[in-house]
Amino acid sequence: MTVSLLQPTQDTHGRPRRPAAIMHLRSALNGLHLGLFTFDDALCVQFMNEQLRIVLDLSDDAAGAGSDLQTFIESSPILASTAVQQVLAACHDAVLTRRLKLLEISSNEKGIFYFSIRIEPLPDQTFLATIVDMTAQRVAEARAVEEAMCDPLTGLPNRTLFEDRVVAALDRNASEGVDGPAVMVIDLDRFKNVNDTLGHLTGDGLLRLVSKRLQGMMRQTDIIARFGGDEFAALISPAPDLQSVSLLASRIVDVLSRPYLVDGHLVNIGASVGVAVTPLRGSTYAILLRSADLALYDAKSRGRGTSSLFQPTMDVRAAARRQNENDLRKALALREFSLHFQPQIDLQRNVIVGFEALLRWHHPERGLISPMEFIPLAEEIGLIVPLGEWVLSQACLAASCWPSDISIAVNVSPCQFGDTDRLIDAVAEALAAADMPGSRLELEITESVLLQDADRVLDALHRLRAMGVRVAMDDFGTGYSSLSQLHSFPFDKIKIDRSFVKDRADDRGQDAVIRAIAALGGSLGMATIAEGVETPEQLARIREGGCKIVQGYLFSRPIPVEEVDLMIARHNSKKNTDN
Amino acid sequence: MSALYQVLYCSRNRMSGGSKLVSDNIETILAISRQNNARDQVPGGLIFSDGCFAQVLEGPMDAVVAAFERIQCDERHSEVIVLRSGPIQARSFADWSMAFTGSSDTTLSSQLPISAVSEDGDAVLALLKSVVVRETEWLRRRVN
Ligand SMILES: Cc1cc2nc3c(=O)[nH]c(=O)nc-3n(C[C@H](O)[C@H](O)[C@H](O)COP(=O)(O)O)c2cc1C
Numbered sequence: 001m002t003v004s005l006l007q008p009t010q011d012t013h014g015r016p017r018r019p020a021a022i023m024h025l026r027s028a029l030n031g032l033h034l035g036l037f038t039f040d041d042a043l044c045v046q047f048m049n050e051q052l053r054i055v056l057d058l059s060d061d062a063a064g065a066g067s068d069l070q071t072f073i074e075s076s077p078i079l080a081s082t083a084v085q086q087v088l089a090a091c092h093d094a095v096l097t098r099r100l101k102l103l104e105i106s107s108n109e110k111g112i113f114y115f116s117i118r119i120e121p122l123p124d125q126t127f128l129a130t131i132v133d134m135t136a137q138r139v140a141e142a143r144a145v146e147e148a149m150c151d152p153l154t155g156l157p158n159r160t161l162f163e164d165r166v167v168a169a170l171d172r173n174a175s176e177g178v179d180g181p182a183v184m185v186i187d188l189d190r191f192k193n194v195n196d197t198l199g200h201l202t203g204d205g206l207l208r209l210v211s212k213r214l215q216g217m218m219r220q221t222d223i224i225a226r227f228g229g230d231e232f233a234a235l236i237s238p239a240p241d242l243q244s245v246s247l248l249a250s251r252i253v254d255v256l257s258r259p260y261l262v263d264g265h266l267v268n269i270g271a272s273v274g275v276a277v278t279p280l281r282g283s284t285y286a287i288l289l290r291s292a293d294l295a296l297y298d299a300k301s302r303g304r305g306t307s308s309l310f311q312p313t314m315d316v317r318a319a320a321r322r323q324n325e326n327d328l329r330k331a332l333a334l335r336e337f338s339l340h341f342q343p344q345i346d347l348q349r350n351v352i353v354g355f356e357a358l359l360r361w362h363h364p365e366r367g368l369i370s371p372m373e374f375i376p377l378a379e380e381i382g383l384i385v386p387l388g389e390w391v392l393s394q395a396c397l398a399a400s401c402w403p404s405d406i407s408i409a410v411n412v413s414p415c416q417f418g419d420t421d422r423l424i425d426a427v428a429e430a431l432a433a434a435d436m437p438g439s440r441l442e443l444e445i446t447e448s449v450l451l452q453d454a455d456r457v458l459d460a461l462h463r464l465r466a467m468g469v470r471v472a473m474d475d476f477g478t479g480y481s482s483l484s485q486l487h488s489f490p491f492d493k494i495k496i497d498r499s500f501v502k503d504r505a506d507d508r509g510q511d512a513v514i515r516a517i518a519a520l521g522g523s524l525g526m527a528t529i530a531e532g533v534e535t536p537e538q539l540a541r542i543r544e545g546g547c548k549i550v551q552g553y554l555f556s557r558p559i560p561v562e563e564v565d566l567m568i569a570r571h572n573s574k575k576n577t578d579n
Numbered sequence: 580m581s582a583l584y585q586v587l588y589c590s591r592n593r594m595s596g597g598s599k600l601v602s603d604n605i606e607t608i609l610a611i612s613r614q615n616n617a618r619d620q621v622p623g624g625l626i627f628s629d630g631c632f633a634q635v636l637e638g639p640m641d642a643v644v645a646a647f648e649r650i651q652c653d654e655r656h657s658e659v660i661v662l663r664s665g666p667i668q669a670r671s672f673a674d675w676s677m678a679f680t681g682s683s684d685t686t687l688s689s690q691l692p693i694s695a696v697s698e699d700g701d702a703v704l705a706l707l708k709s710v711v712v713r714e715t716e717w718l719r720r721r722v723n
Pocket residue numbers: 590608611612613615616625632634646649650651652653655656
């Protein structure tokens with residue numbers, strides 16, 4: 001295209017142009033879908049087409065051909081000053097360098113627009129600028145990107161979009177001094193239950209209702225996102241005062257915990273909420289979200305159905321817990337665990353009839369750590385399964401060296417019953433490796449095991465029994481359903497909880513419990529054993545109560561494996577000479 | 580038309596700040612409910628005392644659920660308990676209305692402007708009334 005045809009009325013040979021040709025060209029340029037203008041190297045506008053008026057929203061009396069470039073560009077009501085500067089700078093640049101310039105300008109100050117601009121030097125010292133309006137395309141692209149960042153089930157923003165919005169809110173806080181945001185993470189309690197019992201479609205319907213309720217509680221500027229599953233998050237921006245934020249969190253718990261009608265089903269769930277507010281030291285998205293997560297963890301550990309505001313101490317606690325967790329994982333590999341054995345004495349014959357294996361952790365820095373401290377953590381992180389297997393194998397190996405009439409009692413965690421096949425395999429392996437008959441092994445389980453999935457657990461207990469393994473009910477009397485559970489499985493032994501052995505003001509009541517358990521055990525063919533016996537008075541009470549076997553400091557503390565042989569030799573032979 | 584569905588629930592009144600404010604609030608609820616429920620074809624009735632609410636909603640399932648969800652998000656009450664929910668054969672209420680029961684000894688039925696159109700409707704009202712009366716008495720005893 002030879003644009004110099006447009007303005008000059010003479011051709012390169014000085015002959016007058018035919019006006020008709022110019023007219024045709026003009027109308028062709030006016031019919032183009034891109035806005036276009038030309039200017040000379042003095043930055044003076046020479047020509048513009050009709051489309052440019054539309055693109056730049058120029059009024060009819062606005063500056064046009066003949067005016068200087070700056071006045072011309074500034075007369076567009078939609079170009080903000082930054083955009084004007086960008087265009088002018090590019091034109092200037094093109095004049096100086098005589099090179100092609102491409103640029104894209106966008107703004108949302110005076111209405112949203114995206115323009116793609118091309119400035120091209122022509123052979124005759126003039127320049128051609130074309131402007132393509134990309135607004136519709138870019139807006140559609142942006143919408144498509146946003147849609148891709150939305151959860152298809154609820155239409156809520158997903159994690160990625162949520163992050164974008166939180167980062168933007170933090171930026172506004174940093175650069176413009178807008179009040180910082182608060183972030184909440186929201187977890188539904190018992191949602192899995194709904195999915196499992198009513199099916200995923202009902203679960204999906206419930207999630208949609210939950211997302212509507214959440215949205216209903218937000219202000220225009222706040223955002224609810226779904227992170228997946230039953231996990232939601234809220235961006236409260238700008239955050240009001242702390243009290244209002246806490247109030248909103250409690251309200252979320254309240255409203256989400258109200259009943260739902262889904263597909264004709266009445267559904268009740270709960271919710272837990274963790275809240276983090278800026279200004280936290282060096283707030284970033286990561287810190288804000290992690291703090292909210294820690295607060296959520298706190299809310300859940302306080303019994304769910306509640307909200308919790310992040311406190312720095314949660315960070316410290318979490319760090320300590322992580323440290324413990326790492327140490328615990330290492331401990332198994334580094335052989336920091338050992339077993340101690342506490343004798344169990346038959347009161348009638350006064351002989352040692354067995355030992356209970358008790359786990360010890362020798363922490364390299366913190367010394368001996370009580371099982372009460374690390375077993376719950378091991379259960380929580382699933383380490384209890386390999387740890388329990390290690391205990392089984394070590395206990396059986398140790399016992400295989402003892403006289404064959406002495407049994408070994410091993411505690412089994414309820415978690416180990418999560419995979420009953422694995423538990424049974426571990427028992428079989430431990431027995432085989434120690435070359436020991438199952439009848440010498442006694443597994444101590446707590447009542448809570450039977451509360452899990454009773455059928456599956458009972459099946460496992462029967463399979464263990466078929467291997468000759470004996471089963472004892474541990475900590476008996478502490479649960480609420482104790483008595484009925486005794487009928488569910490023919491336990492070999494009942495271990496009376498130590499709380500009934502301890503001296504208390506109303507020993508008479510305690511004695512009655514011991515007597516009742518011993519009598520009940522007797523009638524069901526189960527032996528009763530009392531643990532935690534520390535004084536001769538306690539022993540007398542236990543004996544009177546009809547309990548047959550005892551264990552406790554009165555006889556011996558738990559001892560290392562090296563001392564077991566000697567103890568058996570001394571105690572059981574003394575009895576022989578006594579007789 | 581989709582199948583008819585019915586929900587009965589009761590809840591605690593959370594409105595505070597003088598009886599004038601409360602009665603204004605109740606007026607607002609009544610007005611909006613009349614309007615919304617007529618539009619959505621969800622008639623029913625609300626019985627309330629100073630301490631609690633009991634409500635019946637019936638209509639096409641989607642409409643009932645939509646109304647129920649709206650009501651669930653309302654801050655003016657809490658501790659919502661669904662007493663009954665499920666499909667019904669026929670409507671028991673022609674219109675939407677509301678009754679107030681201030682105390683347990685006034686016979687509710689005499690001042691009850693709610694019009695049931697069937698025996699089922701009467702039974703529902705009797706149930707709601709008994710819940711409100713019992714709850715109100717319980718709340719009073721707890722305060723005293
Ligand atoms: C106890 C109680 C019962 C209500 N019953 C109804 C009802 O039947 N229909 C209704 O539309 N709104 C009812 N409302 C009011 C709604 O909760 C809500 O305020 C109203 O529908 C307006 O909702 P909107 O602001 O989302 O439009 C009731 C409120 C309360 C506290």
